[in-house]
Structures are given as C-alpha cells and as structure tokens.
Amino acid sequence: MSDLDPLLRERLSAYRNDVVSRVTGPGPDQARHLLRRRRRMTAVAVAVAAVVLVVAPVVANAALRGDRNPPVPAESVQPTTPPTSAPPTPTPTGSPTPTPSNAPTAPDGRISPAQLLATRVDLPNWQPGEMEGGCTTSKVRLQTDTKKVYVPELTDDEFEHGDIDGDGAAETIAIVGCRYGEVSAKQVVAFDRDRDGRIVTVGRVVRTGDGFDDILAMEIDQSGSVKVRVADIALCCSTPEYLRREQVRTYRWNGERFSQNDGPTTFGKDPRLTDLRMSMTHELVDVPGTDTRRKLTTVFTVTNAGPIDAPQVAFESIDVGEPAGGDWSRCDPNPSSRYLPSCLLPGIPAGESRRYTFVQLVPGKPGPDARTRYFGVSHYDAQDRSWPDLREDDNKVKFPLPF
Template structure:
C-alpha cells in the first residue's frame, strides 16, 4: 500500500476515536455558557461603576440636591475597582427633611433653599393678636394670594454660633394688597428635617408696619430693614422712613442689639382738613365793603405739619383787613392774588380757627363769584408736603 494511503487510514481511525469521546454541546449547554459569561461582565461593570460614582453621589446628597446621571468613564488598564458599600435606607426624604452635611463642629448645615421651604409645611411663630393669620404648621406660598403666608426673601448666616449656617426668611400674611410680616429663622436637625429656631422680628400696628429687606451675618446678627408705614392705600413706599435694626439669638429668643428703636414723626403723616365760610360784604360808613371769612384747619393725621400755607384766591380788590391775620408769619397785606398766610406748626390732632377780615375800597364793585381757599402742609424747608388724602385741603366759597 502506498505511504499516502497508510497515513490517510491512520488519521481516519484517530478522528473516529476522538469524536466518540467528545460530547457536542446542545442548545441548553450553549445558553448556560452565555449566562455565565454575561454575569461575569455585569459584575465587573457594577464594581467599576460603584467605585467611580460613590464620591459624586455622596457629595450631591450632602448638598441636598439630586445627583446628576453618571458620565461614561473609560477605565484605565491599571485601575483596579473594588465594590463600595451599598447605602442603607429606604425611599427618598420627605420635603421637610433631607440628607445634610455638617460643619467642622458637627452641627447640621441649615442652609435651606426657597424650593425646600415651599415644598412642605413649616412651623410659623404667632402673628400679632389681631392679625387673624394662620400660624403653627402651615404651607408657604411663592406668590401672593388671599390670606396666604407668602415667602418674600431668604438669607443665610451662622446666627447661633454653632459653626454652621442657618436660614432666615421674610414671610408675609397677605390679606388683600397688604398684611403683617415677620422674619423667621430656620435650621435643620441631625436627621435633616427643617425646624424653626424662632421669630426674629415682626410688624406691629404701632410701627414698624413694613419689613423691607434682611441680611444674616456670620457674626450672628440678623439685620432687618424696617419702614414706619407700609405702602398701599395711596401711600407710596418712598414716603416711609427706613431703618436697619440688628437682632441676635440668645439661646431662647431674638432681641434687638443695634439700630434705632423708634421712628420720628413722618412728614407725610400729616392730614390737613379745611373748612371755610362764605364771604358776605357789607357797606361801611366810609363807603368801603368789609367782610370776614372763618377758616378752620384741623390736622387729622399722625404727624405734625411744620408749617401750614393758607391761600385765598379772591379778587385782587379784596385786601386783608384787621387783626385776624396776626397769626400769619408773613405780611398778607403785601401779597398779591391769591392772598397768602404762612402759619406755624400744627401738631397731629391740633386745630386752628381764624376769622380773617377782607375789605374792598370805596367805589370798587366786587360783584358775586366763587373763590378757592386752600391749606397745604409744609416741612421745615417750607416745601409743600404731599398727603395721602388731599381732597379735603381745598374748599370753594361764595363771595358777594
């Protein structure tokens, strides 16, 4: 037999023998092998992902904001990943609680965002007795509505000296176009829940009636800008007197430690109310025509008028006459039309009554008509001061 045929026969016998000893894998065996390989790949990928993402997740949890989605990372050949412990706990925190970081002293971080304060109920200290506003466990709103507790402003600072920041909030109980206000300090407890520290200050009927701005400083002082009168009802905000007052936490409550404690008189708080009688002229023996006008000026406001400017827009033929003009600081007889009288201070609640004589010279015919009589408050610089309700500062009289 040729050599090639001998070798072919031997290889055929060997192949037959080997094939009888090897089991060809069927479909079930193939699926088992695929599952084993897939589990190995997933385990390795999960280990690497936990190692790479553990740091960012913890950091965002400490900041009390959602962690971003993982960014794909290309592992280096030399990196060796080991699984990190799986965080314990169930579910996400409630709106009033969150995982929070602590200061170097171990105190919880009390920085609270606007969204977090609006997310769930918080405890508000009591408003003044006559406010009729909800307090206790209430929801704050981001926009004003009828009888809502509206969040107006926020700031943060270490107000209790524990090495961590707290949050102060300016809140208004909106009733119509206005309502009382208060500044409240909030913190977090060690479980991350929002807790109320206390009321820093609030508006009062006797003033301040307006809280404008706040500034929480790291030296523990909470500064609040206050105004004597709140804008509204014809009162613009730039008429109000403004002050910065500082408050400090003593462990039990807030007390004022800096700034003024009271307001002086507001120059726009004056409200002059004027009445005047008609002018009826007679004929004197010398042929002249005398008459009187009785003027009553009352300050119905809460602030004094430094001066009062009285004007009588009568015909120029009628000139001041008699002693009734003596209270005037100027010389009315020298004034042209209208006749003016500059009066002195008129305190809140006070009243002036003047009987002012007027005379037309003999041979002058005055006739009949109407004339304006007006009283306006002035400040110390003799500048006319605007009033909220000025329609009662002017009356029209008849003369004849």
C-alpha cells in the same frame, strides 16, 4: 603522794596538763579568731549570690536573643537620697477645651426657597387680628406670588444664610408674609435642619406691628446678628414713598429667642411734620339782579403751631362754586402735586397765623346730591409734596350748609 619519788611526781603533772589541753579545746583568743573568719566567709557568699542573681537574667536574655556578647553587669552604686521630683507643669488656663474628634457636628441649615416651599413648616404667631383673620401658623405650606388674603406666603426677598446660634453651622432666615388687604403682615423667621435633615423653625426675629408696619430687607452680619431694615408705614393705597421712614434694627439669638441688641427702638414723631390749626367764618348772601345764585365768602384763619415752617398751605374741598374773588387769584395754577388741592398758597412760619379769604358763587338752592362738606388745610413743602398733620382733628372745619 608525798611518799612518791619526786621524779615520778613531775612526770604525772606533765601528763595531766597534756590531757586537759586536749579536752577543753582552744581558749578565748582562738575562738574570736575563728568567729571573725566565719563572718568573712559568710559575707563573701552573700555577695557572690547577689552577683549571680543580677547576672543570671541578663545572661539568660542575651542567650534568648542570640547575643554573643552578653552585657557586663553594671557596677553596684551606693544608695543615695532620691532627688526631689519637680512639680508637674500646670495646664494653661483660658484656652478653649478642644472638641473631641468624635463629637457630632451641627447639621447644615442652608435651605433654598424651593426646599422651603416644598415642605410644611410651623410659623411663629402673627398679630392677634391677623390670626383671627386666618393667617395660619401650624403645618403651613407657604405659597408665592399669591393675591389671596390670609394666606401665608414666602416673599420674594433674598434668603440669608449664616451662623446665628453659634453652633458652627449656617442657618437660614427669610421674610414670610400674610396678605390681609392692600398690605401684608410680615415676619423675619429663622429656619434650620435637625439631625435627621428635616426643616425646623428656630424662631421669629421680628414682625410687623411691633412698632413699625413694614419689613424691607434683612441680612446676617459676621457676628451672627440679624440686621433688619424696617419702615414706619407700609406703602399702599397711593401713599407716596417719600412719606416712609426707615431704620435698621439689629437682633441676636440668646439661646431661647431673638431680642433687639442694637439700633433704634421707636420712630417717634416725624420731624418733617408740623401742626396746622384752622378756624372759619362765612357769609352767604343773595346776588343782586336776576342771578339765582348766592355769594359765599369764607375767611379761614390758619395757625402754624410748629415745630417747623410750612412753606405752603393747601386748602382742600373748598371749591363748592364758581370763584368770584379773594385769594383765588393767588392760587398756584399748576401744582405738581399728584393730589390736586382746591388752592395752594404761600405758607406760614412756625408760631404764626395767616388769614385767607375766598369768595364763590354757589347755587341758590341745594341740588339733589347736596351733602355736608368739610373744609381742610394741609402742609405742603417747596416741592409741592403734601405732608400729614401732627394733629389732624384741628386742621379741618365743617361747613353748616349742604352743597
């Protein structure tokens, strides 16, 4: 090449440079420029595709609705941190759970006397002696206005209706009796209806023999409790009404049975009574002369052991002959008591004693109907009303001779 002409060498070098530049392509700077250009084109294409995906459903829906003005796509918003959601408001406590509207309602337990008399019912047990006598309990057809003994009957007391078990519906309570002599055993019984409308027995509220002898009335108060007015004695056999004491006792259903929740539970001793105690001495002598009768003198010592004064004392069954002296002249001649004693005299304060003497002319020999007698003393008030004694075994004496 050194032999070549310098001019020829210059031309060959220029030709070589031109060929190399055409084969190797652009250099590093041109390549980086081309890569940046392609990235921008790709980003634009992705953005355009996203806009098309958002707008297409909106335009399609607008076309389906016939909307002539399809909505403009919303502006894109840069994602932000989602706000913390507030905790749900707690359900208030203490309020009753609402009853579902489709929950079954309790049957109406309002029953009339005629309906109760027209069906057979099961009754709670009577006292043992009453059941042995014949007061039945199973499939009983109640009667009314009957004078038969040991026949369960519906008394003429008014029925009461009220919600006694808290189910939202009324039940029925009635007084059922069973006569066993001059008086009747009684029960307060609660009745209801089942969902088929049949009359069923809920249970016994209370019965006689549980600390009292009579049931006078009953009612259901606003709370569903049953108030029963009871008496310590049942009036019969000419027993005066003023002797009866009354109480109101309250009973409530506890889900299984009725139990007393208010009122007194016992009557206790009657504060109107006192304890009289009597002893006696006597003398029986012949009457001088032709009189065949004898003179009987009895001396009674009466002690009032309390706790209250006895305004009057009445001597009973001591008149076995003709009065002939002593305290007969002081006897009340016209006592207003329906029970006429042999003699009614001024009484004895509590804690004191008095002596009373009675002289009588009695037959010399006992007659064919003569019998042994008991002389007694009892407490009377200022209204001439007789009262029982707290201890009746010590306010009478047995006379040893028959008259």
